Amino acid sequence: MKLTPVMEKYILHWGEMGTRWGVNRTVAQIHALLFLSSRPLNAEEITETLGVARSNVSTSIKELQSWGLLKTVSQMGDRREHFSTMKDPWELFYTIMEGRKQRELDPTMTVLRECVLESEIDNETPEEVKARIKDVLEFMETLDTWHDQIKDLPKSTLLKLIKLGAKVKNFLGKT
Amino acid sequence: MKLTPVMEKYILHWGEMGTRWGVNRTVAQIHALLFLSSRPLNAEEITETLGVARSNVSTSIKELQSWGLLKTVSQMGDRREHFSTMKDPWELFYTIMEGRKQRELDPTMTVLRECVLESEIDNETPEEVKARIKDVLEFMETLDTWHDQIKDLPKSTLLKLIKLGAKVKNFLGKT
């Protein structure tokens, strides 16, 4: 697939950002490419367009799939799998949030619960520390609940909620 | 500073999580240590407690400071600087959000705006691609506005907003 300079810029930047999010450059670049592409691409096309190793593409596709970011499309008369991704930034955002929740929030809450349990019986962890850990756990549980509540809301509702946020601020600002 | 097994577990886990967020392990561990600590610690104490190189602590402290996560405290009769961090998870969360916004959202919006401008005049970027990039930019601007609106809200107000979110969901669910 032929990239225009702007598409290249977009993809390269996305790749850089990816490294800040704990996914490697190639993974982020592939996602950006599929996001811009008007049609599903197969692994070979991705390899050629981005100029990375075929094997790298294979690994990265698996990674993107584990995030639930890829749709796999079979085309008539072509054995090769073709990949595409969601075009709606909101949907994308949610999917990534879901992934982060599973990879970061859930395991952390598990560890924190263990910490709370163990500190109840170890007779050496200071009360202050116990309380602090409980605070973090509670905070994360609130985030988790919130995530649960909004994860299925349609985009339009979410936008309303955001505007609501603004109103609450204005209201509170005047009192 | 002496760590109990639970504190150690907490700090080690936080370090692991740090690597998923683009900060290195030591940075995250130092932050976790200061978070649990009942008093500000100096660089030497941090070094001994975590068993990492003194120079590493120095670099990591600078990194944490650049995120606005450290308070520096001078103690009477002690030339050394002592460091502490916020104890309120919400405040912490906001501070990190602010940092991420500056490091990720802001530069990305800049690049996207450049992409939009350049694609207006390059006569080669497909309309579809232009639209897609604009969508992402618009999405990020919405996030940015939202961030602006809620960043100064007190914790209590935010909690109310979250509960409101639940109500909106329930309401919509019934119609």
Place this chain on the structure above:
DNA sequence: TATGAATTTCTGTTAATACAGAAATCAAAG
């Protein structure tokens, strides 16, 4: 301004990660 303690910067080493290319495995169609 000289001194000494503390911090920061510099340098070399080690460890971890990203990556390409080759080899092996798998799956569908004839």
Place this chain on the structure above:
DNA sequence: CTTTGATTTCTGTATTAACAGAAATTCATA
């Protein structure tokens, strides 16, 4: 059962990041 194309796994290399120790710098105090 074989062929063909695709994916996955394996292996070696290169790049990046983490780290320790040494050197240099900073800064408060005398």
